[in-house]
Amino acid sequence: MSSSQGIAISLFSGAGGLDLGAERAGYHVRAAVEYDRDAALTMEKNFSGLASPVIQGDILDIPTREILRAAGLKGRERPELLIGGPPCTPFSKSGFWLEWKREGLDPDASLLQAYTRVLAEAKPRAFVLENVYALTYNNKASRPAFTRLLKELHEAGYEFNYRVLNAADYGVPQARPRLFIVGVRKGGKVPELPEPTHGGLWERRASGNGARPHVTAGEALAGLVTDPEPTEVVRGTWGHLLPGIPPGDNYLYYTAERGHPEPQFTYRSRYWSFLLKLDPNKPSPTIQAQPGPNVGPFHWESRRLRVAEVKRLFTFPDEFELVGTRARVQAQLGNSVPPLLAQKVVEQVAATNRSQ
Structure with a gap:
């Protein structure tokens, strides 16, 4: 079994924020799985390196071998990197006012297990998993799900680090805390999460690296004509x-x-x-x-x-094209990982892999 150099597979791809970061860090996204039709078309419009069309469907019904074939991998070839952010519905902070979510009864929770299933079967050299930071909360919904997730990552054969990162602390002009888990197959050197490059006040407390101030919304939107x-x-x-x-x-x-x-x-x-x-x-x-x-x-x-402004506040390129109605475009952007933050996380994984 060998890892095909630079090949990445993307699950729960959405508009491709995590994918853009992976490509900027030196990987090549060759296969993607996305349930939403508009988001799948957005991926196809912006990622010319895909070896096959985006696999559009429910990941619970898609065999790992189909995903590997879509990436052009044959026999015992394996991807170098698996990336993905399973939908966060059960653990979203904004959804905790719903009792059935607090009780951990949301069926979308099983999508975390879809990620670990593909990880165990695809056996990439490394992985990046992103999710809402509320997954780490100590409550009935989050704590059992997070404990189970970490156990399944170990059982899949991986060692890892995890931390909640605020996008603003990494040069993104948006305060957006997200959980990142990065790992490698057991026996390898485990990547670290990147240290903050920027800092300032966030929720009335100091956040990040105070030596360099957060990038502001005014700076991000300066000169943008819409x-x-x-x-x-x-x-x-x-x-x-x-x-x-x-x-x-x-x-x-x-x-x-x-x-x-x-x-x-x-x-x-x-x-x-x-x-x-x-x-x-x-x-x-x-x-x-x-x-x-x-x-x-x-x-x-x-x-x-406006859409162009939202893209700037997420660090998507101005030329990035999104497919769908205005509401669908908002959903794709609002669910995405800021590409700049993704790039800095994946660069840590790439640097660790190169050093081994």
Whole structure:
């Protein structure tokens, strides 16, 4: 059994943020598996090195041998790298208000096992697994699932390190904490997670490397020329309040506790992202895949962010093309790994592999 040099296989590919990072780190994504049709078409439009069309289907029904064949691997050949971020529905922090998710009853949890199944059968030299940081929480949903995941990674024959990384600490103009697990087959040198290159305040505490400030939303969007989008006007019951909110603030601006003369909300009655407006002097807050009608971050010009702006705040290239309706494009971007963060993680794996 040999690892084919540089070949990577991608599971739960989405729009390809993790894939872009892997390719920038020197790997070649040759096969991808993605359930969503629009995301699969996005992958095919932007990744010319795929050996076969994206395998579009439920990974629970796709044999590992089919994925290996799609990558052009034959006989005992194996990929050098497996990457993927199983959907985070059961463990997402934003979903913990649902009791059945807190109880660990979401069937999507089994997608973690789909990843470890392919890992055990494909036997790549190394792997990168990304997920929501709430998977590490000590609660009924997360703790058993995380413990099981780590056990299955060991049983698949791998040693690994894991850590929660905030994208803003790595030069991404968005505060986006994500869990990364990186590993190699037992007996190899285990990669480390990258050290922060940037730093600043995040959730009222110091984060990252303070020697170099976070990249701000204003810096990321500077010089970007975009056309207005039909859906960028914020309407609904509360949309008219957005222009009055200062950059970086949210619905709390309209509370008695903050001294507003005509309060519209009671203190802490909404999610923090409700009517949240970007501050051009800070990284963007986390951008969601399916925000509600009054959920930000909104642009400091009191409108929804345009696709080109969202791409910048995720570090996708300006020329990157996404397939689907505006809502589907938002979902693809909001579910993605910022390519710059992915690149820095995968570079650690590549450097460790080269040193052996």
